[in-house]
Amino acid sequence: MTPIIKKYYDSSECIWIEEKNEDGTDNENFETNIKVKLKSALQMPNIMVLAGSGTSLGDIVKGPKMWDLWISCTTGDMKLISEDCFSECKYDHKDDNNKNIELCLSHCEAYSQVGETIEKTELFIKKCKELILDKCRFLTDKDAQLVGHKEFIRKLARRKSKDPRVKIFTTNYDTCFEDAAGLLGITVIDGFSFSMPRIYDAKFFDMDIVRRNTTTSSTNIHYLEGVYQLYKLHGSTNWSRDKTSSYTIKQAENVNAEDSCMIFPAKGKYQQSYIQPHLELIARFSQSLREPNTCLIIAGFGFNDDHLSEPILSAILSNPHLKVIIVSPSIENDFLEVPPKTSKYWKIFKKIADNRKNDEIVFINCDFQQFSSLIPDLTALSPAENLHENIKKLFGDTHA
Numbered sequence: 001m002t003p004i005i006k007k008y009y010d011s012s013e014c015i016w017i018e019e020k021n022e023d024g025t026d027n028e029n030f031e032t033n034i035k036v037k038l039k040s041a042l043q044m045p046n047i048m049v050l051a052g053s054g055t056s057l058g059d060i061v062k063g064p065k066m067w068d069l070w071i072s073c074t075t076g077d078m079k080l081i082s083e084d085c086f087s088e089c090k091y092d093h094k095d096d097n098n099k100n101i102e103l104c105l106s107h108c109e110a111y112s113q114v115g116e117t118i119e120k121t122e123l124f125i126k127k128c129k130e131l132i133l134d135k136c137r138f139l140t141d142k143d144a145q146l147v148g149h150k151e152f153i154r155k156l157a158r159r160k161s162k163d164p165r166v167k168i169f170t171t172n173y174d175t176c177f178e179d180a181a182g183l184l185g186i187t188v189i190d191g192f193s194f195s196m197p198r199i200y201d202a203k204f205f206d207m208d209i210v211r212r213n214t215t216t217s218s219t220n221i222h223y224l225e226g227v228y229q230l231y232k233l234h235g236s237t238n239w240s241r242d243k244t245s246s247y248t249i250k251q252a253e254n255v256n257a258e259d260s261c262m263i264f265p266a267k268g269k270y271q272q273s274y275i276q277p278h279l280e281l282i283a284r285f286s287q288s289l290r291e292p293n294t295c296l297i298i299a300g301f302g303f304n305d306d307h308l309s310e311p312i313l314s315a316i317l318s319n320p321h322l323k324v325i326i327v328s329p330s331i332e333n334d335f336l337e338v339p340p341k342t343s344k345y346w347k348i349f350k351k352i353a354d355n356r357k358n359d360e361i362v363f364i365n366c367d368f369q370q371f372s373s374l375i376p377d378l379t380a381l382s383p384a385e386n387l388h389e390n391i392k393k394l395f396g397d398t399h400a
Contacts, residue, residue: 004329006370008034009363011353016332016365031374037359039376041323044295045163047156048288050308051170051177054300054328055368061145063174064135069265070101072135073128085124088117101128106267129257129264136173136237142183148369149180157186157226158378165189165208166228169285171305173237173262177230190230191277192251200239200249202280205229231281233308235262249277282307289315289322299327299368302334303343313345316352316361323360324349329367 007018019030056063064072074082074093086093089111091104098104108125112118139145156166168177181188191205192198209224232239239261242248249261263278289296289311296312303309315322326349328334334346353361364371 004365004367004370006030006364006366006374007332008037008365009331009350009353011359011361011363012357014354034364034374035376037362038325038374040359041295041325041362042376042378044293044321044323046167046288046291046294047159047164047297048167048294049156049169049297049299050285050301050312051168051172051299051368052301053172054302055149055170056172056174056176057300058148058367058369060147060369061149061176063138063172063176066101066265067099069132069135070099070104072131073101073104073124074099078124078127078131081120081124081127084120088120089115101132102265102267105265109266126257129260132264133173133237133255133257133260133262138174139176139179142179146176146180146183148372149176150184151372152368152375153177153180153186153228154184155372155375155377157184157228161223161225161227167231167284167288168228169231169233169281169288171234171301171308172232173235175236175238181228181230184226186226186228187224188228188230190232191281198251200251200277202277202284205231205284231284233278233281233285235260235278237262247276286311290319292319292321294319294321295323295325297325297327299371302328303345309343309345313348316349323362325362325364327364327366327368327371329365331363331365 005018005020007016009015010017017027017030017033019027021027053063053066055061057065072078082093085091085108089108091107091111092098093104105125105128108121112121112125115121159166170177178188178190187209189205189207189209191202192200193204209227210221211224212221237260238251238253238255240250240252240255240259241261242250243259261277285308288294296315298312301308303312312324316324331346334342335350337346349361350363353363364374366374
């Protein structure tokens with residue numbers, strides 16, 4: 001696989017700055033400049049992350065792509081089931097534009113609501129959900145597969161414990177972020193109780209973990225280092241909805257598709273986002289975007305989910321204290337493509353950045369693992385570093 005050339009977009013000049021010079025030599029100022037930009041943004045009091053499917057892809061993590069899910073649901077043991085379904089619900093699966101599992105399930109679910117004969121369609125939907133759930137349980141060697149996730153979490157965890165907790169929002173069903181935290185011994189507040197069985201209740205997001213000095217009578221308390229909050233917007237492979245009470249969500253092993261509390265790929269996920277627990281999670285996402293002095297990191301997200309893209313756009317336009325870092329291995333191409341090949345939001349965000357000509361929106365063309373290596377450790381700036389930062393602000397930034 002051809003390695004991705006790291007680059008960032010300079011909105012003041014409307015040009016891409018690459019890690020390599022034209023003669024193939026290293027651009028010595030690349031990492032310095034991009035780390036200065038990142039450090040400036042990550043010094044904001046509030047840090048929130050939106051992690052999309054791109055953070056679970058690649059030769060190391062090995063998560064499934066949407067195309068992989070389409071192939072799994074239409075070939076092999078699923079070939080006859082899918083063909084019977086497509087014949088019943090009149091889905092043209094031979095059209096290349098329709099070879100998309102999200103479009104397919106959207107069509108099938110719509111048909112199942114109005115069709116006269118729906119048995120084959122419902123069977124296909126059921127089997128697809130079982131396959132998708134199984135494919136998202138892809139972690140077999142967590143320590144090796146989660147190198148990028150561990151580095152990402154470790155660096156963000158270097159913030160001062162008195163600062164607000166880092167909030168990671170993800171649309172992914174997999175358990176990459178919580179497993180990476182477990183490997184590092186880092187505590188995750190994920191909305192579930194600390195007792196067994198672990199039951200979801202949004203009130204747990206408002207709790208924290210402190211260290212109390214038991215050797216003296218002092219009432220001083222200190223927040224535990226390295227704790228972060230995890231919000232799984234579309235559910236998780238280990239979330240189970242109780243059969244007797246649909247509002248009771250538990251964490252469990254080997255959850256089946258029928259009991260799973262996941263928003264499966266389909267256009268209907270916008271409507272499903274307005275039932276619990278997803279409604280509460282979306283509300284907290286929107287609320288965090290409105291917080292003053294916030295840095296939003298968007299990694300591996302294609303802006304194809306309007307219920308998340310619209311709040312982001314609204315916050316960029318209305319929150320003057322918001323800094324945004326957008327990371328993807330295909331941003332440069334996404335700027336050039338037109339819908340429906342890419343999301344309309346790419347051009348909107350680029351236009352805003354070009355008009356502002358500052359670092360309020362930073363675009364970085366690289367994959368998640370490369371980005372994790374670029375993140376500076378979030379320790380307090382030394383006096384020398386503060387002086388350096390002030391000089392750069394006074395005389396302006398330069399690049400090779």
